Amino acid sequence: MQHVGIAVAVGAVLLGLLVAVAIAVTPDDDGGGPDKRGAAAPPRSTTAAPSAPAGSAAPKPSPTITAPVVRWRGMVLLAGPRSRRDLDAKPPRLSERDGEPDIRGAWLRPAVEADSDAQVALMRPRSEPSAIQCRDAAAAEGSDEVKVDEDDVVCVSTGAGRVARLTIVDAHSTTTSPIVRARVVIWDMPATGQ
Numbered sequence: 001m002q003h004v005g006i007a008v009a010v011g012a013v014l015l016g017l018l019v020a021v022a023i024a025v026t027p028d029d030d031g032g033g034p035d036k037r038g039a040a041a042p043p044r045s046t047t048a049a050p051s052a053p054a055g056s057a058a059p060k061p062s063p064t065i066t067a068p069v070v071r072w073r074g075m076v077l078l079a080g081p082r083s084r085r086d087l088d089a090k091p092p093r094l095s096e097r098d099g100e101p102d103i104r105g106a107w108l109r110p111a112v113e114a115d116s117d118a119q120v121a122l123m124r125p126r127s128e129p130s131a132i133q134c135r136d137a138a139a140a141e142g143s144d145e146v147k148v149d150e151d152d153v154v155c156v157s158t159g160a161g162r163v164a165r166l167t168i169v170d171a172h173s174t175t176t177s178p179i180v181r182a183r184v185v186i187w188d189m190p191a192t193g194q
Contacts, residue, residue, distance in 0.1 A: 068190070080177030085104065105178055120154055
């Protein structure tokens with residue numbers, strides 16, 4: 001009987017120790033008041049950065065352009081004056097909205113005409129001017145229209161400040177309208193400098 005009493009006493013002591021350990025390692029549930037042992041919990045920091053809502057990513061800042069970046073390259077067709085192209089769209093698209101198109105074809109001859117606030121400049125045939133050279137040529141020598149032949153190069157400054165280089169691969173007239181087909185590179189330009 002004495003063994004049973006000792007076993008019960010040892011069991012009670014062990015149970016008490018387990019309960020005490022469980023209370024000691026259980027985190028505080030109420031967030032800052034005294035813990036279950038009666039000691040004050042350390043204050044929580046109020047300088048932590050707010051976290052993004054669950055399931056959403058924090059917005060990434062857009063990179064600053066420090067040099068011209070190719071935005072798009074491909075072929076563009078101008079089939080007469082109704083082929084008004086917005087070079088600021090990606091890819092360039094036909095547009096009839098006022099102030100949106102940058103270039104268009106001509107009525108009577110193969111030409112590239114500036115539209116809206118754009119400027120066009122004819123460069124040396126078969127040349128490959130850089131974005132900076134094209135921008136500078138359009139600013140210094142830009143006009144509203146340039147007559148083109150195959151292998152001509154046209155620089156364009158768009159209404160939104162982009163720069164395009166058109167290398168003419170086909171320029172001829174049909175019975176209905178002049179056709180100009182060009183290989184085009186369009187650049188996003190740095191906001192300042194260059």
